[in-house]
Amino acid sequence: MKLKTSPQARKKWPGLGNEVTARLLTVTRKGKVCHLLTSMTDAMRFPGGEMGDLYSHRWEIELGYREIKQTMQLSRLTLRSKKPELVEQELWGVLLAYNLVRYQMIKMAEHLKVTGRIN
Template sequence: MLTLLTATVVLGPKEVIAGVPFRRPARRSDPTLPRSIQICVICDQLPGFKPQWLLTSMLDAERDSAAEITELYHQRWELETGFDELHTHPLERLEALRSQTPDRIQQELFALAVGYNLVRLEMARVAGLLEVSP
């Protein structure tokens, strides 16, 4: 659990800048650490979901709005989900890649990427027809 310092700056109804102290053991192991760091704490709640707290080191509210930061955060996790599908799930089989030579492995990886993108393209096409997010 985060222990916030008492000195906070309220930027908006769902956004504050707070100081988070480094614990003594961390500062003992690295004496160059400051006593605390400042972070921006943003409360984000998607419709139908519980509130989530997003912590970031981006402190300039005029340059980086809370709405923009949370949108970028959600886009990042869309990418992470795609990377997970490409990286993890094909490796769940006993033989992740069947090819035995570097050229064939490259060809197999290319085929996996093409297949993945074709499936995603079809998902986006159907989502567009149904007017929902893919």
């Protein structure tokens, strides 16, 4: 399918052109029908099923980012460090703490024989 590009997009990316070729994929995940629109139009190189799997993995990563921001309160987090390398160290500390908590949650879920998504 062909999609028209907006003047704003063409201004931001001068080589974009007036339209872009896209491919609409319909995949079913966990009993739910999802539609994915992609510029990767070569069906042989990018099979629909694999694209759906990759999108599912990507979505799980996005949910993880959201959870980190909400649970670890990164939106209200005040970094105390003044030097870039120490700010980076603080952020790694937040990620380490998050992963340790998630690890303990998984171990507890295994112990209790809980299946499905763990929140």
